Amino acid sequence: xxxxxxxxxxxxxxxxxxxxxxxxxxxxxxxxxxxxxxxxxxxxxxxxxxxxxxxxxxxxxxxxxxxxxxxxxxxxxxxxxxxxxxxxxxxxxxxxxxxxxxxxxxxxxxxxxxxxxxxxxxxxxxxxxxxxxxxxxxxxxxxxxxxxxxxxxxxxxxxxxxxxxxxxxxxxxxxxxxxxxxxxxxxxxxxxxxxxxxxxxxxxxxxxxxxxxxxxxxxxxxxxxxxxxxxxxxxxxxxxxxxxxxxxxxxxxxxxxxxxxxxxxxxxxxxx
Numbered sequence: 001x002x003x004x005x006x007x008x009x010x011x012x013x014x015x016x017x018x019x020x021x022x023x024x025x026x027x028x029x030x031x032x033x034x035x036x037x038x039x040x041x042x043x044x045x046x047x048x049x050x051x052x053x054x055x056x057x058x059x060x061x062x063x064x065x066x067x068x069x070x071x072x073x074x075x076x077x078x079x080x081x082x083x084x085x086x087x088x089x090x091x092x093x094x095x096x097x098x099x100x101x102x103x104x105x106x107x108x109x110x111x112x113x114x115x116x117x118x119x120x121x122x123x124x125x126x127x128x129x130x131x132x133x134x135x136x137x138x139x140x141x142x143x144x145x146x147x148x149x150x151x152x153x154x155x156x157x158x159x160x161x162x163x164x165x166x167x168x169x170x171x172x173x174x175x176x177x178x179x180x181x182x183x184x185x186x187x188x189x190x191x192x193x194x195x196x197x198x199x200x201x202x203x204x205x206x207x208x209x210x211x212x213x214x215x216x217x218x219x220x221x222x223x224x225x226x227x228x229x230x231x232x233x234x235x236x237x238x239x240x241x242x243x244x245x246x247x248x249x250x251x252x253x254x255x256x257x258x259x260x261x262x263x264x265x266x267x268x269x270x271x272x
Contacts, residue, residue, distance in 0.1 A: 002196035003065060008147060010098040011123045024128055030135035037164035040117040040140040041186060043089045044217045044240050052272065054234050054264025056257050057119060057219065058088035059244030060110065062101035066198040069101075071248040076106045077113035079253065084114045086257030090140060092119040092242060104136050111137035119168060123147060127159055134163045140187075143169050145176040146195060153183045168219065172204065177211045188212050189219035189242065202229065209237035227263035234267035 045051045060076045060083075063069045073079060076093070083091050093110050094102030107120060120138035122129060125147060133141050141160055143153060153169070160167045169185035171177045172194060180188050190212075192204045202223045212218050217240060220233035224243040233241055241260065247253040 003198055004144075004146060004195040007065070007096070007099055007195075008123055008125055011096060011125060014097060015126060015128060018132070019128060022132075024131060027128070027131040027135045031131050031163060034135060034137060037134065037166075038115070038117040038139040040090055040119070040166040041217070043117045044187060044219075045089075046186060046217050051239050052265065052268055054230065054238065054261055054268060055089040055217075055240035056087065056260055056264075057090040057092050057240055057242040058083040058086070058247055058253070058257060059092040059094065059121065059242060060102075060106060061092075061094045061121075061244035061248055063099070064245070065099045066193070066200075067245065070245055073248060075109075077109040079248070080110040080114045080116070082254045083247070083257065084116045086254035087261055088116060088257055089240065090117045090119050092121045092244070094244075095120055095122045104132070107133075107136045107138065124156060125152075127156065130156060130159050130163065130165075134165060138165060140166045140168055143167055144195070145169060145171050145179050150179060150183070153179065157183055157185070170221065171208070174208060174211060177208055181213060181216075185216065187217045187219065189221045191221040193222040202232065205233055205238070206236040212237075224260070227259055230260045230263040231267040234264040235271055237271075238264070 044055045062073050080091050093107045094100040095104050117139040119140040120133040157167050168187045168189050169180040170189045170191050171180050172191050190205050190208050192202050193200045200223050205220050219240045220238040221242040224246050250256045
């Protein structure tokens with residue numbers, strides 16, 4: 001069993017427990033009454049033919065399977081405000097509990113604190129989670145190609161769009177990029193961390209980014225330690241980076257985001 005298989009097993013168990021408390025019908029009613037989703041595609045520069053800056057998806061993340069505890073984050077709303085003030089285009093909120101220490105309560109708290117588009121970061125394996133995301137104010141969800149069949153990828157993407165949300169489709173291999181493109185994904189992430197082993201190889205991004213259509217928003221995921229990594233990803237074709245550990249472990253995340261954006265913009269200027 002891979003690490004990804006183990007995580008998904010826990011996700012399914014926890015989802016069934018929540019389903020026992022909140023029915024799908026109730027979730028649909030909550031989603032219908034929620035404020036309309038914000039346009040994460042536009043926030044990430046999607047409609048623009050010229051993208052001369054680097055967008056930051058800043059993540060609220062207490063721990064990870066590879067590093068263990070990262071930060072206690074007693075007040076995710078306060079951290080989200082710092083992210084927003086620093087110029088984050090999207091804020092990612094981990095809601096998986098067992099391995100990442102997240103919750104839907106974190107998503108609720110952040111939604112109440114900022115107007116920035118929110119990514120519900122979890123392992124989506126059932127449409128229940130998509131309705132759940134919208135009911136709790138998410139504007140964007142994550143779909144991991146390695147965890148889904150082609151039909152699930154298509155169906156989950158379609159449902160998300162019906163609910164007004166965008167989708168970040170995560171890949172790690174050439175074959176997964178082909179599947180993401182076939183599913184007409186507009187926001188495609190390349191995770192340099194292999195979710196089956198948790199190994200990180202930053203060179204993966206450069207080897208795969210060129211396979212993604214230029215009209216897509218290309219997101220570099222994982223492996224950001226500092227401005228040098230940001231510059232590397234931006235030079236290799238990233239339009240955005242998703243970063244968590246380097247922000248939650250920093251005492252000045254707002255300034256860190258500003259620094260990352262500057263490094264990315266400089267690399268993009270050279271690239272263009």
